[in-house]
Amino acid sequence: MGDQxxxxxxxxxxxxxxxxxxxxxxxARRWGHAVDVEDVIQEAYCRLAxxxxxxxxxxxxxxxxxxxHAAASDLMRRAGIINFTLMTRIEWSDVMDGEPLPDQAxxxxxxxxxxxxxxxxxxxxxRRVIELRRVEGLSRKETAERLGVSENxxxxxxxxxxxxxxxxxxxxxxxxxxxEQADAGxxxxxxxxxxxx
Amino acid sequence: xxxxxxxNGIDDQAAIWAVEAAHGDMTPESRADxxxxxxxxxxxxxxxxxxxxxxxxxxxxVVEARAAAVSPPVAAAPLVSDNDNERDHGDQSxxxxxxxxxxxxxxxxxxxxxxxxxxxxxxxxxxxVLLALGVPLPSLSGGGGAAEEGAGQIVRLRDGSxxxxxxxxxxxxxxxxxxxTITLLSGEAxxxxxxxxxxxxxxxxxxxxxxxxxxxxxxxxVGDTGGTVKVLEGSVLVWPRDERDxxxxxxxxxxxxxxxxxxxxxxxxxxxxxxxxxxxxxxxxLDNVPIxxxxxxxxxxxxTKIVIADPAIGEIRIIGHYKSNDPEQFARAAAMISGxxxxxxxxDIVIFMK
Numbered sequence: 001m002g003d004q005x006x007x008x009x010x011x012x013x014x015x016x017x018x019x020x021x022x023x024x025x026x027x028a029r030r031w032g033h034a035v036d037v038e039d040v041i042q043e044a045y046c047r048l049a050x051x052x053x054x055x056x057x058x059x060x061x062x063x064x065x066x067x068x069h070a071a072a073s074d075l076m077r078r079a080g081i082i083n084f085t086l087m088t089r090i091e092w093s094d095v096m097d098g099e100p101l102p103d104q105a106x107x108x109x110x111x112x113x114x115x116x117x118x119x120x121x122x123x124x125x126x127r128r129v130i131e132l133r134r135v136e137g138l139s140r141k142e143t144a145e146r147l148g149v150s151e152n153x154x155x156x157x158x159x160x161x162x163x164x165x166x167x168x169x170x171x172x173x174x175x176x177x178x179x180e181q182a183d184a185g186x187x188x189x190x191x192x193x194x195x196x197x
Numbered sequence: 198x199x200x201x202x203x204x205n206g207i208d209d210q211a212a213i214w215a216v217e218a219a220h221g222d223m224t225p226e227s228r229a230d231x232x233x234x235x236x237x238x239x240x241x242x243x244x245x246x247x248x249x250x251x252x253x254x255x256x257x258x259v260v261e262a263r264a265a266a267v268s269p270p271v272a273a274a275p276l277v278s279d280n281d282n283e284r285d286h287g288d289q290s291x292x293x294x295x296x297x298x299x300x301x302x303x304x305x306x307x308x309x310x311x312x313x314x315x316x317x318x319x320x321x322x323x324x325x326v327l328l329a330l331g332v333p334l335p336s337l338s339g340g341g342g343a344a345e346e347g348a349g350q351i352v353r354l355r356d357g358s359x360x361x362x363x364x365x366x367x368x369x370x371x372x373x374x375x376x377x378t379i380t381l382l383s384g385e386a387x388x389x390x391x392x393x394x395x396x397x398x399x400x401x402x403x404x405x406x407x408x409x410x411x412x413x414x415x416x417x418x419v420g421d422t423g424g425t426v427k428v429l430e431g432s433v434l435v436w437p438r439d440e441r442d443x444x445x446x447x448x449x450x451x452x453x454x455x456x457x458x459x460x461x462x463x464x465x466x467x468x469x470x471x472x473x474x475x476x477x478x479x480x481x482x483l484d485n486v487p488i489x490x491x492x493x494x495x496x497x498x499x500x501t502k503i504v505i506a507d508p509a510i511g512e513i514r515i516i517g518h519y520k521s522n523d524p525e526q527f528a529r530a531a532a533m534i535s536g537x538x539x540x541x542x543x544x545d546i547v548i549f550m551k
Contacts, residue, residue, distance in 0.1 A: 009253065012246070013257060017251060041243070043240070043243055058430070067533065070533050119255050120258070131259060131260075135259075135260055135263050162252050167208075
């Protein structure tokens with residue numbers, strides 16, 4: 001799992017991470033009672049990281065969606081839940097051709113903004129560490145000297161920042177779940193309108 | 198690692214490893230520790246990949262924010278308005294309220310260091326109509342890379358699509374809320390089309406039309422009425438004049454030149470673009486159908502055949518709605534669901550087990 005799959009890793013960071021919240025909500029709403037959302041998310045990342053190439057994926061959000069769907073289906077099959085057709089019928093129309101409906105594209109850009117906002121909430125020292133390391137290109141030792149902390153602290157600041165961001169994002173999602181429930185009906189209606197037959 | 202102390206939860210542990218891998222000195226011992234931890238549970242693997250991705254995303258966000266703070270805001274391309282009365286495009290401004298940077302360009306830029314976010318807001322504030330006579334793309338100045346590709350100019354359209362103009366190329370762009378129409382006045386241009394299913398992207402060269410919803414293709418003028426269409430990625434529908442129902446579907450790598458010649462009948466009152474039917478392609482709806490059976494339905498209507506190499510894949514059932522003329526898309530979804538893989542063999546789409 002070294003850096004030989006760097007392209008895929010960079011792609012995941014840029015194209016997949018911003019959609020995680022949306023996928024999480026979708027999983028929780030549709031399948032939350034049947035599968036563990038965390039398990040599905042982790043399995044989906046696992047599958048994405050296993051991609052040999054990402055050149056054929058022109059719609060990362062849709063791909064993530066399908067990957068999570070496949071991961072959830074497998075988990076459910078393994079758990080012996082067979083009849084999930086009805087549950088997923090509406091959601092399936094979303095992935096009809098791999099292109100987001102216009103309003104979903106809007107949502108995606110909002111997700112991106114939200115993730116940016118989340119990142120800006122990184123603790124100051126953690127931000128500073130990243131700036132020194134990635135913008136100024138300092139080594140860990142130089143970074144530690146500049147900040148007057150130990151090299152180990154440099155890592156600890158990063159770890160805490162990362163943990164905080166990931167936690168906060170899961171919390172945000174938990175809060176938004178309520179609104180999403182109410183949205184589900186409207187969404188189904190909207191999809192119906194897009195498909196006039 | 199021991200210094201970091203006890204943690205609760207896979208995610209916390211994964212975050213520690215992610216930082217260690219990216220910012221620590223991984224000794225053979227710690228590498229072995231990591232491998233052991235990853236091997237212990239498949240979920241560890243997923244959590245680790247996720248933590249690395251989040252770390253990377255966080256770093257990029259910081260780098261980006263820093264770059265934006267350091268450099269002055271990027272000026273918008275000097276878009277030249279051609280036709281003010283084309284402004285009746287409904288909720289145009291709403292659809293573009295939250296512009297995203299053009300994906301293909303972002304991808305072409307280096308990962309680290311001074312990446313500048315394109316000035317989308319400024320672009321969005323400009324008009325829907327522009328006559329782009331080789332408007333350069335100043336927003337790329339920070340990134341290098343993509344801007345230097347090709348000798349021609351690169352024009353970034355408001356919908357996120359990108360046009361690369363060859364020498365002598367001139368295009369006219371009209372972005373309405375139901376269709377994006379680009380008229381190639383002369384020369385040749387390549388288009389990276391931002392996906393927007395609701396607004397097909399149609400390039401007109403003389404009396405030849407080429408439509409996509411998200412792909413990369415080039416169009417060159419041939420005589421007064423003709424055009425050559427080359428598809429680099431995805432697929433494109435090509436048709437002359439109002440014969441859209443007879444359109445040829447061109448896949449990646451394909452080229453077609455059409456020159457319908459002078460119009461036989463007197464020119465119709467409305468330009469052909471107005472008569473374009475909405476891009477409502479026939480669908481194949483699958484309700485828990487075995488993949489093998491579904492593939493047959495696609496094979497009946499497409500010249501590109503889907504071959505299922507492994508009977509086990511054929512038995513897996515699939516649910517969904519797919520464009521009947523896009524077997525590729527269906528094959529990818531089927532492979533995704535079945536855990537298989539898609540390969541192209543002698544013009545066929547083959548799905549086989551990994």
